[in-house]
Amino acid sequence: MATPKCIEEYLKMAGYDFEQVDYGVWTINLSGLGKIAINLNKPLVILRLKVADLPKKTGLEELYRKLLEMNADEVVHGAFSIQNDSIVLIDTLEDSKLDENELISSINSLEYAAGRSIPIIKQYLGK
Secondary structure: OOOHHHHHHHHHHHOOOEEEEEOOEEEEEEOOOEEEEEEEEOOEEEEEEEEEEOOOOOOOHHHHHHHHHHHHHOOOOOEEEEEOOEEEEEEEEEHHHOOHHHHHHHHHHHHHHHHHHHHHHHHHHOO
């Protein structure tokens, strides 16, 4: 079963630049991609990375389709989602079975997907 101490040890062993921002909550700085937030919320460990702000306009169907396609092609662990007014990458893991490899694989997957998708998403958003 994952504990805050376990998660911190996993992050330290992997060499991540991270900060504990609250009990059971950490952020990892990803150069040029933003921050992954990790939240130990038993029985889950939730990883979230904000990718872009979602504009308040209609006609975003092509963007939504592209996000779904990238879920199939670019995201190994997790998925693109919309949370409030943001496009996010999110992954959810079970704390009872969490080990270092699973956590690091999830982080790597979100980092890979963000690196490949952010330029594409910016094209759709006209940035």
